[in-house]
Amino acid sequence: MQDYYGQTMTGSYFSAPRMGTGATFLPPLESTMQASYKSYAPPFIVSQSLNLPWKPSVYYRGANKLSPLSQSAPVANPSILMRDDAVYRVPPMLPSNRTALFSKYTPTEWFKSNNTNYRTSDFTRSAAQRLRDENVRIAHDTDAxxxxxxxxxxxxxxxxxxxxxxxxxxxxxxxxxxxxxxxxxxxxxxxxxxxxxxxxxxxxxxxxxxxxxxxxxxxxxxxxxxxxxxxxxxxxxxxxxxxxxxxxxxxxxxxxxxxxxxxxxxxxxxxxxxxxxxxxxxxxxxNNSEGLAYFRGVEGVDNTVSxxxxxxxxxxxxxxxxxxxxxxxxxxxxxxxxxxxxxxxxxxxxxxxxxxxxxxxxxxxxxxxNNIQAHLAKVLQEINEMENNISMMRKALQDKNAPLQVAQSRLDSRTRRPNVELCRDQPQHRLVREVSEIYETVDILQNRLRAGEAALQELVRTKTTLEHDLSVxxxxxxxxxxxxxxxxxxxxxxxxxxxxxxxx
CATH class of the missing domain: 1.20.1270 (Substrate Binding Domain Of Dnak; Chain:A; Domain 2)
Known part of the structure; x- marks a missing residue:
């Protein structure tokens, strides 16, 4: 519930909450700051054209009719109330109204509030200016x-x-x-x-x-x-x-x-x-090159190898x-x-x-x-056996071609593995060893084949010698x-x- 308080004739009537006792009430800083920059009409002038329940004309008329409030106060000359200007007088102040006057702010508080706002303004502006200067410095430093x-x-x-x-x-x-x-x-x-x-x-x-x-x-x-x-x-x-x-x-x-x-x-x-x-x-x-773009996270990628x-x-x-x-x-x-x-x-x-x-x-x-005939028969038999042996050795050599091609094809295919996948792993060691073993086998067979061919050649030469020795x-x-x-x-x-x- 709200009460209405009166002021002097130069003032207006307003509605405000009941003030507490023993404490000083100051308005918020924002409203005070705004009030300091607003321009009002002459203060405390209330237009009587407002249709408000507390407008002065109603109050004055009530006072003119000698309401109980006005009768409670002693009047030295009652005839004065019948004059024309009596309508515009403020009725006598009641004790409650007189008490409300003491709940308002004092001029000292008013000046103190203003000074506080001024200091706050100066501090805020100084802080803002320091922040702006710091931002400019940081911007220049980061650019440099x-x-x-x-x-x-x-x-x-x-x-x-x-x-x-x-x-x-x-x-x-x-x-x-x-x-x-x-x-x-x-x-x-x-x-x-x-x-x-x-x-x-x-x-x-x-x-x-x-x-x-x-x-x-x-x-x-x-x-x-x-x-x-x-x-x-x-x-x-x-x-x-x-x-x-x-x-x-x-x-x-x-x-x-x-x-x-x-x-x-x-x-x-x-x-x-x-x-x-x-x-x-x-x-x-x-900075002005074409084709620039963002590559998020590329600075965290480390694929270097050296x-x-x-x-x-x-x-x-x-x-x-x-x-x-x-x-x-x-x-x-x-x-x-x-x-x-x-x-x-x-x-x-x-x-x-x-x-x-x-x-x-x-x-x-x-x-x-001496003994040419007997030795010639033996040489012929040995030639036949050696030729069969040479044929067998050649077939054994030919049989090594396919395994060698398989191993070398595997090695050749594995040389095309990309980048770090070109690993000397266990299959690689085994394939290399397999090729080496096949080569060793082939060398052995070839040596034996050459030895057999040389032996065959010697047999043929001996045979030729024996035959020629008999005829020439x-x-x-x-x-x-x-x-x-x-x-x-x-x-x-x-x-x-x-x-x-x-x-x-």
Whole structure:
């Protein structure tokens, strides 16, 4: 419930809650702040046109009729109430109204409230200004820091590109050197192969002399000095061929190692070329570049596989490996040249020794027909069994082709596994071991096959010797002097045996 309180004639009547005793009531800060900026009409003037239950005209009329409230107060001159201006007078104040006057704010409180609002305003504005200044400073600092970070990132990218260009130039130099070395080794390999082909003539000559001399009959079929020297010549030629084949194998292996090193260099160069293009594009990016986009969480992705030290070590290891292979290739070429000279000299020395023995054997004639028939039958039987054995060995070799193709196909397919999936796992070890075992098996079978073929050849030669010994006894001197010495005149020179015409 609300009560209505009166004021002086310059005031208006208002409705307000009953004030508590003993406490000072201040309006909220917001309403006070707003009131300080509002402009009102002259204060406390109430229009009488308002149709309110407490408008002054009603109250005044009640006062004019001497309400009980007005009669309770003593009146010195009652006739004064009948005057015209009595209608506009405020009725005497009751004790309750007088008490309400003491519940209002004092001027001191009013000034104190204003001062409080002023101080609050100053403090709030100062805090806001400090916040604005701090925000401006932070904005400038963050802009400078962002620009600095971007500049440092661009600088690091540029330095990285310089490092990549340095290693790429070193790789290109080494690639050129390795390519030249591969060409040199290939040329020396061709020279060695040509020298190996040149030994086929002397070997054929020596073997042909042996075959021809096996045609001697009777006592002429002896293991004389000529035959020994011819066999020694065959052994010398075959030993030279073995040395040349080993050199060819070594050169083939060295070529494989050189090409493998070259492949690593080219692969490393291609990777650095791609990395250089990527870093170049990154280095050219700026805040106004086209194609910029957000990649959320990319800063948390770490799929790197190396650090700058291991990255540089990887390329350096490739370069060192290539240099080692090139040094090994140079040493191998020196060994090949020595072997070519040694084999040519050995074969030519033995050729001259054989010729001397031939000349000493021309005047000698011996008969060696004892037990030819019995031995010839045994040789024929052994030839048949050896041919069957050779056929069996060839079939065994042919049976190893399919397992070898399966294992190598598996290995070849597994080399196409991507990235880190290219793992040397247990299947890889087993496949490599399987291929090695098949190769070892094939080598064993081939060696046995070659041994069988050599044995068969020896059997055939023995058979031929026995058959010829039975039929060509009288032309032994013709064989040694005319036929054998005639064909040996086509023996190649040392220059051809060393294959100097095919040299690099």
């Amino acid at each position: 820091k962002t620009f600095k970070n971007q500049h440092e990132s661009s600088k690091n990218l540029g330095q990285r590109m310089s490092d990549i260009n340095f290693w790429k130039s070193e790789l290109h130099k080494e690639i050129d050197e390795m390519q030249k070395e591969i060409n040199d080794v290939a040329a020396w390999k061709q020279r060695t192969e040509h020298a190996l082909r040149e030994t086929e003539g002397p070997l054929a000559i020596a073997q042909e002399c042996l075959f021809n001399r096996e045609k001697r009959q009777g006592i002429d079929l002896v293991n004389d000095a000529v035959e020994k020297e011819l066999l020694k010549e065959v052994d010398t030629i075959k030993r030279s061929q073995d040395q040349l084949r080993k050199m060819i194998d070594r050169q083939s292996a060295q070529l494989s190692m050189n090409r493998a090193a070259l492949h690593e260099l080219e692969k490393d160069t291609a990777d650095k070329w791609r990395s250089l293009n990527i870093d170049g594009k990154c280095h050219q990016l700026h 650090v700058p030290e291991s990255w540089a070590k990887f390329t350096n290891d490739n370069l060192l490996r290539s240099q080692r292979e090139r040094n090994a290739s140079r040493g191998l070429r020196g060994d090949v040249d020595s072997v070519l000279q040694e084999t040519a000299n050995d074969m030519w020395t033995q050729y001259n020794t054989s010729n001397v023995a031939f000349q000493g054997r021309v005047a000698e004639t011996l008969d060696a027909r 006894k009288n032309n032994s001197l013709f064989i040694d002097k005319e036929k054998c010495m005639g064909v040996r005149r086509t023996y190649p020179t040392t220059t051809k045996l060393a294959a100097y015409r095919q040299g690099p």
